[in-house]
Amino acid sequence: MYQTRSRDGTRLALHRLRGHGDRALLIVHATGFTSKTYLEMVSSLSLPPDLQVIGLDLRAHGSSGLPASEELEWEYFGDDVLSAIGTLADLGITTSFAFGHSCGAAALLIAGTSTQPFVKSCYLFEPIVSPPEALQPPNTPNPLSLGAARRRRSFPSVASAIAHYSGRPPLSHFDAACLADYVSSAFHDDDNGITLNCPREIESAIYANGAAHHTYEKLASWPYRATIAYGSQTEVFDADHFRRIAAQLPHGHLEVVTDLGHFAPMNDPRTMAQHLSNWIASSP
16 A cells, blocks of 8 residues: 555555556545445456556545545545645556546546646546536535435444445445445444444535536546546436536547446446446557
């Protein structure tokens, strides 16, 4: 594991998920999850020998630290991505590709609006980016933020957490290995058994700020290649939303993942790995 600091001093963790080489595919996870939740997808990828896979745990998630400030605007996730890319560059590793899911996909889009060195090509699965007419003020409660505020903090054991989530959607629909990887990387041991690394108050605040960032308005000048992908059974936005995002990007491409929804990387990691493998193989 590598460690770095985001611009505001928040400690960030980077995990080598697979392989070695002087180029990297960076994985950026969805809200409430961790980069290791995608291990099953990563293990099924077809990769060139010089490409390794690095997972970034965003602030307050996985092995990363809690935010150094109380600000939870999504622009800070963009800073986290840029810090990760800079740290890898210092280690002699070029970040050639990036995969982002949900909040992680938005974090990549936010990072790409900076003038700092970025990634030549991104695969963005259902990025949370709101058009101007759907923007909301910061800290606006919504069903996701209210639900996160009620999340159970602790379990007696890893096995009890897995049993609990196995009966509660959307995690009940996860591939069994993905669910196990999530629990093993999203909790820490303490006197209560295991407790979430991402406090529910922070996860709730993240969701409450999801429609407050102005990234959509900057997409027309986004200079990098990006595949905007969505599941044909998505539960988050309709297909037109993702078509609009892809159309805004000068070098955007739209891809549909059939028969899957917002949690496709966890529901069917091997199908998602095939999509990513094809994308990497076809990238210049």
